[in-house]
Amino acid sequence: MRITSLLVLLVVAMFCGTVRAADAFLDQIDVEPLRLMSLQHNQTVKTFDTYSRDTLFHITGKTHLNGVPAAKAVLDIAMEPQKYADANLIYIRNKPFRYDFGNLPIDEAERKRILQEGTISFKFWMQPQTQEAMNRIMATATIKAQAINEINGQASMLSQLLDYPRFGRTLASQAFVPAEGAKHANEKPWEPLPQAAHHLLEHSEGHDEAYVTGVMSMVVGMETISRGWSTKDAAVVNRGLKEIAQHAASINPAAYPSLTKRKFEVRYNSLARLTWPGAAVYFIAAVFFLVYFSSDVKWTYYAGWLFALGGLFVHTAAIGIRWWLVEKSVGNWFESIPIKNQFESVMFAAFFGSIVALVLETGIISRTLKAVGGLEFRKLHGMGIFGTAGAAIGMLSLLALFVTPYVTRSDIIGGGIRQNAGILMTYWLYIHVTLVTASYALIGMTFVLGVWYCIQYFVNRDAGILQTLDAANLTMLQLAFWILGIGIITGALWADVSWGRPWGWDPKETFALITWIVYLIVVHVRFITAGQKRALVTSALSVVGFFVMLFNWIGVNFFLVGLHSYA
């Protein structure tokens, strides 16, 4: 009964959703040319698609607005400012802070709505009493000041879109015009269209012909869009959109990213930065490897390999495309290696982990040792153990990157492509972060293997399998241990040159050391225990170490303040 009513509700909701989305005029608008346009935002050159996704998500915590995708929604907000100034777009992420608006003179229903939905409108934010309340709260509780700063940031982003207070119905504050004479996309600041046009009128001499024609044609195009929007004539709007897109690209081709690059960026965005596609393929791989491990049906092993390589391919593409896109904004391949923030480091860690696991799965190392030195080790490869662990860690990481924004309604640090603090722009970053995140991936796999061992221990108790799993886990633990060790040491070397001291008991440093000590304990516990008990303790401590690592990687950023705030 309950399920039926839920289903009915769901169908009704979906129906409502489609009805609301089915705005005949909006449906006929073709935003594709606009999505592919470039602009400079936060000192970074990006496509309108990226900009609109980031902006809409930052303001509303959603990827769509009433069923309309970001690019179209953002254009609609810019073209119908009066309507959207009243709409409840600004999403308050800090829940306790929502209660503070309860003291304002608003009616009960509205108060409840704010508490539940957590959204307010731009006009509501602009009201003097709201401003005053925020100032008061900011002064009395510095803890909430951050929440208020965030809301102010969202509101100012929205005010740019609305072109407040002129409500100009143009994209007046987005820097669409590449700099004249720039040889690289991000070499000089880009200008918003009205500003560029104004500068041309003031100083008309000495400009490129292409620049003058381009800017003026864009102005005409923008007016066409605006006119078409006010008369609800989709054909006119589409013509205007095509015009501005075409002319923007011709203003300074040297500074304008190529069409291929822009198309890749849009595709990359629409595939959620290739997170879920990668996770899906890895998942299938993990299932096949696991089936092979327990059933010994040979074809499932090959299927596992096929999908694992497929997952690795998508994963490589995710990193490679991102690298290429970041390069556009940084202007230098070396400095744009994508490993500079939480998003990128999780991505890279999983990539490294999967590769190591798959290499171990091939057995190439033990075979080489046997061929070269005639040494015989316990056979751990070809059984799907490392394959499962590698595919699982790839899947879990990519899935976490995909799901986190939806769950928390805020982006992972570095999800969007941005500029990095100058202190990070050094080769030390690559050495240190690569090693540390690589060890994190290996720790992730010891976790998978540790849990696996515990399950087998309590369910199956097959001595052979248990021994094999323990040996596999030990291989991973050893790798994790020394790589983390070198990672910490290189961090100290970097800190020595950038912060003037190798070790300052920063929370990140401290908890990395604690993680390392946990594995140090594992190594020594193995000396004073034996047999299955030894393996069980090892597995249990692998799980503990994983959570200490996780706290260090993610938790420290939220709970403790330190110098590692960017990773």
Next chain:
Amino acid sequence: MLNALDWLLKHTLRSVLFGIILLAAIAVYIAIGSGLPGVREYFEKDELAFFNSWPLIILMVLMVTTLVTVTIERIPFTPPRLGAWIIHTGIVTLIFGAFYHYTKKVEGMTLIPVGQTVSQYFDRWERALYLRAGGLDARVRLTGLPRFKAYDETLGNADYLDRESLQNLVPVLPGRQVMTAHEMLGVKDLKFSVVGYWPYADLRQRLIPSPGSKDVGFSMQLPDPDDVSTKRDLLLIASNMRYARTSWGSVDFEHRAAESEEKIQEAIGSTLSLHELQVALPGYEQTHYVQVGQTVPLGDSGYAITIEAFSPRWQTMDRKIRAMLTLMVQAPTTKFRRQVLVDVEKPTDWVLGAEGAGPLGLRQDRPLDELLKITYKLNDPQNLLPRDDGNVQYTFFTTPDSGKTTVVSVPLNEKAAVQVLEGDSPTLVLRQPMTADAVMMASATGQPLPKPAEVSVPVTRQEGVTVTQYVEEVPREKRNKDTGETGLKQILRVRAQSGDWQQDIYVPYTPQATKFAWQGGLLEVPGAKTPAQLQLSNMLRDLPANIRLDKFEAQAYGGLEAQAGAMIRNFQSFITITNRATGEQTQGIVSLNDPVFYNNGEWIFFQSQWDPDGQSFTVLGIGNRPGVLTMGIGCGLIIFGNFYAFYVKPIIIRLMKQRALEKAQRGQKIKGFAPVETA
């Protein structure tokens, strides 16, 4: 007895399990120190102190002893076990190196303006009490100063400060001729004791009756412009240099003791001639004294000018700051906007309503009307205009033996006004100034600034008063974590003693005492040559060499100008280091991640902060590097040993096994081989 000792040793220093327990204990200790700051703050320990205190040192000593004992007793010194030996040696080396490092480590920073040389830097952790007299700064270290909790006799816990390192201190002026504070002031035996400490507090003032004083003082309760929820006492007292002028947001207040009523009237009269315009047209020449908002017809020439706005600090194209009036000129046939600057002959004219015009109009390169010549002069002999960022000044005039107060208000863009306040608790009508946030928001959204509302402020007028200070601790929920960590809100109560005389003074903190203005209490010791001032700041230390900043460059992303709020790619400080002993000079560039090392790496100078406004200074971080090499060797051994233990040892064992088997097959006896656990 011996058995018991044997048992004890077996289960402690000679036991792997004990070592593991020690490791776990160390992990827990550092987790608490880093993860639960409240715990170390309870013990008045910052991070460095907490990790350099006895519990961790004891754990480390036990760790090292156990490690050494267990290694020697239980690990055979054979090729397969060499890895463990190397790792353990590495760990012991690292711990010794770290112990030496933290015992000798100093770090701090120094601000260097472009073109200047510094020879000292400020310690990052240690505080010092500074005394300034006759332009000289003496100082004394404050070791053992608490950090996290407030102590004072009013709080009943002042005895915490009753320790040798904080009592009877004598600030000293170092240099060729070392001078003590009493020598500087010319008094006998001047000593200071710290008797109160607040980690996060504000220093406030109030008026108190003072016998023998004839001074008139005013206090007004006004909301704090930065924190509208609290009201602040604003004091005005003409006889006290520090409180004769004050400001509240963009409102300036000043109190002046006038000799007579006539002087006040003279001041009021001067407000009518603030803006002087000398206007010349063919057949017309006249001087006009004008006010903002006023329209002046120019005889019967058909011209009229309306004064639109006054900008006291307009930055001209040649980057000079000048006063400017914006006028609307109604000529016989046309209407245009004109801006005239003090000391600048050529005006800037603007065509109204032209295509591409901005809010002011379309800027013209040459005057629209060559016939109309306007020269602008600003007359403010009485200094009644607001200064700096103010937009209105209220000047309080009092005369001796009169209970009357005359308040002259001169706003930038409106007519001056006069209010006469009678009695001890009159009401002043005040225009509530905009908060800086509101002004910023208005400029960001392009809105015109709304006219500020008028408020009536009760004023308390008292006679025979003086100013006294008091400390108001900021409640925990209002504290800002970063401000707290930098110590910007620390205040000391210092007791100065000389013979039978003593005085308590509040002394606030400032970073880099010699570089920033002091707000510390004034000290007037009876019989002293000169008054003195006290300040709490970081301890000043000698740099190993002199450093001059030749040039500073900041580079932002996206071709943007490097300014506050922009993402910065790199900073570069071009420095010249001079060895004080030999005079030898070396040049270097300090940039992010690329420091300059001095004296074979003994010292490091790294980029720490910068001047986001004008790039006119840099702040270099300074640090020594004791034991870094030892720690590095320790780390190297650990890594090498690890490799060996994980990847070389199994190979050796297998090779040994093979050889043993081969020998066994040949029927030989196996020598020197014991079965080893394959780990």
